[in-house]
Amino acid sequence: MKVSFWSKLPIRSKLLLLTLFSSVMGPLVIAASVILYEASTYRLENLQEVTVIANIVADRSTAALVFGDNNQLQENLASLQLRKTIALACMYDETDLVRASLILDESLNCPAAPVVHEGYYAEEYLHITQQVILDGEPIGKLLIQASLVELRRHLGNFALTALLVCLVTIVAILYVANVLQKRITDPLINLTETASRVAGEKNYELRAELESQDEIGKLVETFNDMLATIEEQNNHILKSNEELEKTVATRTSELLTANKELEAFSYSVSHDLRQPLRAIDGFSEAILEDYGDQLDEMGLSYLQRVRSASQRMGALIQSMLVLSRVTRHVIALKEVNLSESAEAVRQSLTDENPERQVQWSIEPGMVTKGDANLLNIALSNLLQNAWKYSSKEAQAEIRFGVDRSAVPPVFYVSDNGAGFDMKYADKLFVAFSRLHSPDEFEGSGIGLATVNRVINRHHGRIWVESTLNEGTTFYFTLDAEHNAAG
Amino acid sequence: MAQSVVLLLVEDNPDDEALAKRALKKAHSDSEIVVARDGQEALDFLFGLGKFQQRDHAIQPQVVFLDINLPKVNGLEVLKALREDERTASLPVVILSSSDENSDISKAYALGANSYINKPVNFNEFCRQIDIMGQYWLDINRVVNLQLQ
Secondary structure (H helix, E strand, C coil): HHHHHHHHHHHHHHHHHHHHHHHHHHHHHHHHHHHHHHHHHHHHHHHHHHHHHHHHHHHHHHHHHHHHHHHHHHHHHHHHHHHCEEEEEEEEECCEEEEEECCCCCCCCCCCCCCCEEEEEEECEEEEEEEEEEEEEEEEEEEEEEEEEEHHHHHHHHHHHHHHHHHHHHHHHHHHHEEEEEHHHHHHHHHHHHHHHHHHHHCCCCCCCCCCCHHHHHHHHHHHHHHHHHHHHHHHHHHHHHHHHHHHHHHHHHHHHHHHHHHHHHHHHHEEEHHHHHHHHHHHHHHHHHHHHCHHHHHHHHHHHHHHHHHHHHHHHHHHHHHHHHHHHHHHEEEEEEEHHHHHHHHHHHHHCCCCEEEEEEECEEEEEEHHHHHHHHHHHHHHHHHHHCCCCCEEEEEEEEEEECCCEEEEEEECCCCCHHHHHCCCCCCCCCCCCCCCCCCCCCCHHHHHHHHHHHHCCCEEEEEEECCEEEEEECCCCCCCCC | CCCCEEEEEECCHHHHHHHHHHHHHHHHHCCCCEECCCHHHHHHHCCCHHHHHHCCCCHHHHHECCCCCCCCCCCHHCCCCCCCCCCCCCCEEEEECCCCCCHHEEEEEEECCCCCCCCCCCCCHHHHHHHHHHHHHHHHHHHHCCHHC
C-alpha cells in the first residue's frame, strides 16, 4: 500500500518530500543534541554553583552553630534568597534538629534526618545535603533544594528558538528546492509528454526539448535518437509497403489478365477446336454409312482410322480442358470422403467393363479436408490408371488406402499391373509425356499431370514407386499444414 | 413458309448444321426442320419479322435447338429475347453447345433454357443424344398450343 502510494507520487512530489525530509532532519537533530547538551551542562553548572554557595553558607555558619546563634543562622540562610533557584534551605545541628530554615517554595518542608549527599536531581529539584565541619568534626548539616524551573524556562526558550530556526529553514529550503527541482523534473515531464504524444499521434517527427547536459539530457538525446531511427524505419516501411502494394496491384492485374487469356484460350479450345473434329468424325461416319459399299476394305479401315484419330484428339482436348480447369478452379475446402469417391469410381469402371475380374480393396472412412471436385478428378485419374495398367493381368488387384502413422497421412493407390522402369519416373507427371505406346495402353498423357496439379493445389506431394511387370503404387499427401486423415 | 414446322435449329456452322440434320433425320425422318444461320434470323422466324413477315408466327416449333456461339445476336441473347416476349416465353429451348464451361451452362439456365447439351466429338454419340432429345421434346413433351387459344 505504502509502496504503491510512493510509486504513484509524481517525481516532483517525491523530490520535494526527499528534500524536505533531509533538510528538516538536519536542524532537528542539531537542535535536539544542543538541547540535550545544554540541559546536561546547565545541570552540572547548577550543581557546582549551588555546591559553592552551600560551602560558603556552611563555612559562615560554623560559629553560629557552635554557639547556637539561630538568628545568625537564619540570616545566613536568608542570604540565599538572592539565588532565585533556591527553593529550600535547612540548617541542622549535629542531632539533626532544624536550627534555621528558608522555605521559598510553600510545598516544601525541611525533611527530618537528611542523608548527606553531594548532589542529585529528583522531583524537579536539585538536592544537596552537606556536612558543616569544624576542625574536621561534623557539627551540623546544611540541606539545599534548588528548583529546575529556571532550567526548564531556559531550555524552553532554546527549543522555541531552534523550532523557529527550523521553520524558517524549511520554508527557505522548500522555496529553493522547488526552484531547483523544477530544473530536474521539467525536462522529465517534457520527455514524458513528448513520448505520450508520439505514442498517441503516431507522429514520429516530434522531438523532446533538450534542456540539460546531465543524465536526463542524455536520456532526452537518446530518446530523440531513437525517435529519429523509428521515423526513418517507419518511413522506410511505409515506402516499401506502398511499393509492395503497387507491385501486388500490378501483379494481380497481370494475373487477372493472364487468367482471362487462359480462360479465353480454354473456351476457344473447347469450342473452336472441337467443332472441326466433330465435322471430321461426323462426315467420315456419313461416308461409311452412305458410301461404305463403294469402298474396299482398305478404304473402310482408313476412314475408321480418321474417326478414331479425331476421337482421340477430342479426348486430348477434353483432358487439356480438365487440366486447365483444375488450375483455374477456385478451391473450396470441406470434408471429403475419399473412400466414397473411390467406391463411385470403382462402380462406374466395373459397370463399363463388367467382364473384367478385379480384386478391389478400398479402405473405409478415409476423410480429409480438400476440394471435392478436384480430389474426385485426381482420384478418378489414379484409379482409372490402375484399372487401365492392370487390364492385362488375369488376377488384377487395385488397392486404395492410407498410412495414418505418417504426418501428414500418406494415401496410396496401387495396382499389380504393367508397372514401369523407375528411371522414367520423372517424366510421369509432365503433361503429354507417356511411358507406353497407344498400342499398349491408350492415354492422353495429361491424366497424371492433372493429378499432380490437384495435389499441388492442396499443398500436398505425390510420388511413385513401380517395378516393371509387377505393379505401381502412387503415394500422395494433402495440405501438410492443415489436414489430417480421420 | 412451312406451317407444320416442329423444330427450329439455330446453327451458324454448315458442317454442324448438316450433321445435326443428318442425326435428326436418322431418328425422326418425318420431322419438319427449319434452320436459322444466326440469332437475328432465329428471332425473325419466331416473331414473323424480316424475311419471315409472311409466316404465321402463331405457329411455333415444338422445340428450338440453339447454339450459343452465333454471329450477330448470340444464342444467349436470343434466349433472353424469347423469354422476355410472352409469345415465346414458354417455348422449349435446348442449348446445343460445343462448350461445357460451367459459366456457359449456368448462364443458359439462368436465362431460362430448358436443357443443355454439350455436342460430343463422336458422331455416333451425337446421334444417340439427338435421338433421345428428339424423342423427348417432339414425342413426349407437351407445349402450349397458341393456335387454338
